[in-house]
Amino acid sequence: MRKQRTVADAVDLPDDEPTAGQFEVLKRSDYKEKAKGNVKEMGRVAVKRKKHPSKVKEHTTRRLESNERERQRMHKLNNAFQALREVIPHVRAEKKLSKIETLTLAKNYINTLTATVLNLSNGFLPAKEGNSSASGGKLYKHYQKHNGDDESDEQLKKYSTQIHSFRQGS
DNA sequence: TAGGCCATCTGGTCCT
DNA sequence: AGGACCAGATGGCCTA
Numbered sequence A: 001m002r003k004q005r006t007v008a009d010a011v012d013l014p015d016d017e018p019t020a021g022q023f024e025v026l027k028r029s030d031y032k033e034k035a036k037g038n039v040k041e042m043g044r045v046a047v048k049r050k051k052h053p054s055k056v057k058e059h060t061t062r063r064l065e066s067n068e069r070e071r072q073r074m075h076k077l078n079n080a081f082q083a084l085r086e087v088i089p090h091v092r093a094e095k096k097l098s099k100i101e102t103l104t105l106a107k108n109y110i111n112t113l114t115a116t117v118l119n120l121s122n123g124f125l126p127a128k129e130g131n132s133s134a135s136g137g138k139l140y141k142h143y144q145k146h147n148g149d150d151e152s153d154e155q156l157k158k159y160s161t162q163i164h165s166f167r168q169g170s
Numbered sequence B: 001t002a003g004g005c006c007a008t009c010t011g012g013t014c015c016t
Numbered sequence C: 001a002g003g004a005c006c007a008g009a010t011g012g013c014c015t016a
Helices: A007-011 A030-037 A053-087 A100-121 A139-148 A150-169
Strands: none
Touching: A053 A100, A053 A139, A100 A150
16 A cells, blocks of 8 residues: 655754755746756745744645645546546456556547548548538548548557557556 | 556646 | 645655
């Protein structure tokens, strides 16, 4: 199990260690600039600055609350990833797809399905005026825009190759 | 042991 | 003003 870090961990520092609220805020650009030079001192520059205890407490409370919200947000995101995993057919069922694998596979799966639908519905024919969505014309145009002249067979090949490579763990 | 993946914390920015 | 979103940092776990 991963260690649960809390603000309490951060607050429980030696006396000479600055606590939350005693750091000078850097602008994002400065932050990034600093990142290039020194990884150890990322982001925060310690400046000893006395703050009223109630302010520190308030800051800590707010931090805890937003940490909790962020955790919930990430959990929701992970649930969505899990839901996506469950609808993408893939071979390596015994091993969970990573996030990047899930997204990549999903994208190619969608392309494959789109191509298949277009083929089945003769979507490759020019859409009739006024009935473009029903005939698949819009879909075809969208698909063509993003996939050029890829045939569905090509998509299918691409998709199965990818599934295969994931199965082999490459 | 190195590298990949992930969860969590954090501060800045955007949005309502 | 406050919450959502984002990206960087950090450290733990797992596998080759």
